[in-house]
Amino acid sequence: xxxxxxxxxxxxxxxxxxxxxxxxxxxxxxxxxxxxxxxxxxxxxxxxxxxxxxxxxxxxxxxxxxxxxxxxxxxxxxxxxxxxxxxxxxxxxxxxxxxxxxxxxxxxxxxxxxxxxxxxxxxxxxxxxxxxxxxxxxxxxxxxxxxxxxxxxxxxxxxxxxxxxxxxxxxxxxxxxxxxxxxxxxxxxxxxxxxxxxxxxxxxxxxxxxxxxxxxxxxxxxxxxxxxxxxxxxxxxxxxxxxxxxxxxxxxxxxxxxxxxxxxxxxxxxxxxxxxxxxxxxxxxxxxxxxxxxxxxxxxxxxxxxxxxxxxxxxxxxxxxxxxxxxxxxxxxxxxxxxxxxxxxxxxxxxxxxxxxxxxxxxxxxxxxxxxxxxxxxxxxxxxxxxxxxxxxxxxxxxxxxxxxxxxxxxxxxxxxxxxxxxxxxxxxxxxxxxxxxxxxxxxxxxxxxxxxxxxxxxxxxxxxxxxxxxxxxxxxxxxxxxxxxxxxxxxxx
RNA sequence: CGGGGCGUAGCGCAGCUUGGUAGCGCAACUGCUUUGGGAGCAGUGGGUCGGGGGUUCAAAUCCUCUCGCCCCGACCA
Numbered sequence: 001x002x003x004x005x006x007x008x009x010x011x012x013x014x015x016x017x018x019x020x021x022x023x024x025x026x027x028x029x030x031x032x033x034x035x036x037x038x039x040x041x042x043x044x045x046x047x048x049x050x051x052x053x054x055x056x057x058x059x060x061x062x063x064x065x066x067x068x069x070x071x072x073x074x075x076x077x078x079x080x081x082x083x084x085x086x087x088x089x090x091x092x093x094x095x096x097x098x099x100x101x102x103x104x105x106x107x108x109x110x111x112x113x114x115x116x117x118x119x120x121x122x123x124x125x126x127x128x129x130x131x132x133x134x135x136x137x138x139x140x141x142x143x144x145x146x147x148x149x150x151x152x153x154x155x156x157x158x159x160x161x162x163x164x165x166x167x168x169x170x171x172x173x174x175x176x177x178x179x180x181x182x183x184x185x186x187x188x189x190x191x192x193x194x195x196x197x198x199x200x201x202x203x204x205x206x207x208x209x210x211x212x213x214x215x216x217x218x219x220x221x222x223x224x225x226x227x228x229x230x231x232x233x234x235x236x237x238x239x240x241x242x243x244x245x246x247x248x249x250x251x252x253x254x255x256x257x258x259x260x261x262x263x264x265x266x267x268x269x270x271x272x273x274x275x276x277x278x279x280x281x282x283x284x285x286x287x288x289x290x291x292x293x294x295x296x297x298x299x300x301x302x303x304x305x306x307x308x309x310x311x312x313x314x315x316x317x318x319x320x321x322x323x324x325x326x327x328x329x330x331x332x333x334x335x336x337x338x339x340x341x342x343x344x345x346x347x348x349x350x351x352x353x354x355x356x357x358x359x360x361x362x363x364x365x366x367x368x369x370x371x372x373x374x375x376x377x378x379x380x381x382x383x384x385x386x387x388x389x390x391x392x393x394x395x396x397x398x399x400x401x402x403x404x405x406x407x408x409x410x411x412x413x414x415x416x417x418x419x420x421x422x423x424x425x426x427x428x429x430x431x432x433x434x435x436x437x438x439x440x441x442x443x444x445x446x447x448x449x450x451x452x453x454x455x456x457x458x459x460x461x462x463x464x465x466x467x468x469x470x471x472x473x474x475x476x477x478x479x480x481x482x483x484x485x486x487x488x489x490x491x492x493x494x
Numbered sequence: 495c496g497g498g499g500c501g502u503a504g505c506g507c508a509g510c511u512u513g514g515u516a517g518c519g520c521a522a523c524u525g526c527u528u529u530g531g532g533a534g535c536a537g538u539g540g541g542u543c544g545g546g547g548g549u550u551c552a553a554a555u556c557c558u559c560u561c562g563c564c565c566c567g568a569c570c571a
Binding site: 014016024027030034043045097100164168172182229248249252284288289319364387 | 505506530533569
């Protein structure tokens with residue numbers, strides 16, 4: 001028996017998540033969401049409860065993105081949850097796109113029904129029903145039409161953080177829920193060129209969020225006509241490749257042209273003295289990004305939080321034996337935590353009375369980037385032991401507290417770049433250039449691993465190939481900017 | 495919304511075919527020993543078997559309706 005075989009026998013692999021990614025990716029995903037304590041199903045079909053740790057993650061994403069949005073000169077505002085039915089029907093394509101998934105509010109009072117149960121009061125039916133916003137183009141457009149009089153009122157740059165509702169047929173935690181959280185930006189401009197540039201710019205903002213904070217390496221490009229937002233002239237998207245080779249649309253940005261300004265009446269007196277319709281854009285990123293993060297970075301032991309948006313960047317695990325010296329160890333841990341906070345690191349101390357191994361596994365499953373163990377030995381020597389979540393137990397290192405505080409920023413930075421690199425090389429390795437329909441079919445039929453085929457856009461008009469794509473649930477993801485519209489990515493998607 | 499699978503203790507499951515009033519593992523709780531990569535022993539508590547209706551002396555089990563979850567599609571962030 002070789003050395004490596006011995007090791008394998010001595011420490012049989014036990015993963016924290018069952019099943020593993022290779023066994024059943026969909027179930028693995030569900031397990032990670034639960035094991036990492038991010039969210040759970042609610043009594044309301046298709047809606048989820050986001051638990052404190054999951055919401056803490058969303059707050060970090062919000063904070064990072066909100067800063068970037070404000071850097072672009074956009075102001076936050078808030079528009080109503082309820083949208084008059086007539087507003088939704090203003091833009092023809094918009095109606096087609098959203099009508100079938102709208103929740104509608106029809107009554108304003110409950111009363112005791114004949115069977116002793118509360119029912120919507122028949123005498124309290126609304127004259128005009130309200131739609132719970134599936135997105136807010138129309139109601140924000142209504143405000144914009146009042147706020148914009150002159151070209152001097154443009155550009156008008158607005159964003160709101162809110163919830164929206166789309167009555168989905170099939171839901172999955174974070175990836176698709178009927179109610180979800182997002183930000184939706186809505187900008188209005190004087191010229192078509194400005195709107196087009198804005199749509200591209202906001203997509204770039206999303207790309208930088210993914211790269212710089214979520215350590216993900218998405219594909220950016222324009223959507224093909226059939227994948228466009230209802231009512232948009234052009235739709236751009238961030239497409240991210242998950243570990244099972246499927247695509248996740250991770251953010252979108254739309255150039256709406258004058259479609260909404262015409263239907264909502266956003267007009268202004270131009271420099272030439274005559275009346276013009278504004279050119280608008282809209283752009284959004286949702287809690288789905290959390291699903292993308294999980295499926296990009298997770299492993300068979302659970303979540304791996306990218307350090308820059310981890311709600312807890314460091315978790316300190318006090319190792320106490322009985323009561324002997326426990327107080328000293330905890331005080332030592334609190335002292336380290338204070339020093340970490342002082343240098344801007346988000347730190348948490350696990351003061352639960354669980355045993356040390358259980359604390360460790362809880363931290364592993366939740367994906368806390370760095371675990372710090374402190375016990376009686378470290379207290380005496382002024383040291384600590386730390387382990388990186390992304391590298392595992394092999395990375396266990398002992399050093400002095402001072403040295404650790406001095407290098408913590410670098411450690412977290414290294415981790416970010418290492419996770420980003422892994423994500424980049426993975427995404428890249430799963431894209432295969434296919435110049436012909438035959439090559440594309442061969443790829444999807446013979447490749448052992450799912451991924452994207454990059455094909456010339458002319459092949460989209462190939463009818464036989466369109467049938468093949470439909471039969472195999474292969475959709476166009478986007479036409480990457482780098483190919484200047486000549487190529488399109490084809491793959492399966494969430 | 496179509497096809498398939500599944501709802502029994504917090505979680506994972508057995509029991510259902512051949513009806514007889516519910517069990518296993520983990521978790522929880524108590525005590526002792528433990529504690530630096532998933533601890534051991536002993537003991538304890540917890541379920542109107544998703545819900546409604548039906549068949550029957552008797553239903554987790556049979557029939558029916560309904561709700562929910564998961565997977566594969568269609569649709570979509």
